[in-house]
Amino acid sequence: MKRVLVRATLAAAPLMLLALAGCTTPDAATQGASAAQGAPIRFRCSDGSVVVARYSQPETKTLWLRRADGVAELKSQPAASGARYEGANVSFWEHQGEVTLRWGPNAAPLTCQRIPT
Numbered sequence: 001m002k003r004v005l006v007r008a009t010l011a012a013a014p015l016m017l018l019a020l021a022g023c024t025t026p027d028a029a030t031q032g033a034s035a036a037q038g039a040p041i042r043f044r045c046s047d048g049s050v051v052v053a054r055y056s057q058p059e060t061k062t063l064w065l066r067r068a069d070g071v072a073e074l075k076s077q078p079a080a081s082g083a084r085y086e087g088a089n090v091s092f093w094e095h096q097g098e099v100t101l102r103w104g105p106n107a108a109p110l111t112c113q114r115i116p117t
Contacts, residue, residue: 049068051066060076062075063092081095
């Protein structure tokens with residue numbers, strides 16, 4: 001009986017790891033491990049915060065944003081003009097060199113400007 005229980009537990013271990021992996025949020029160390037990223041682009045926002053953006057490469061369908069208070073993964077969305085990305089409670093819209101950023105479910109929009117390198 002004990003051997004059957006041990007085998008069942010060992011057989012279920014990979015499934016448990018997969019389930020737990022789906023519950024994690026990428027941090028700065030592991031972010032984009034599955035996709036190549038472009039060079040970081042820094043923006044200073046109207047509230048004084050700095051946002052670091054990295055686009056997936058070679059296509060820019062995913063955008064990762066990092067701020068002092070967290071990391072967000074956004075996906076490309078249709079836009080009449082400019083580039084728009086949305087994720088969980090975060091939106092990023094770049095239009096004519098200016099970015100409008102919403103960071104949080106009820107956050108007021110911030111205006112962000114690219115920091116020259």
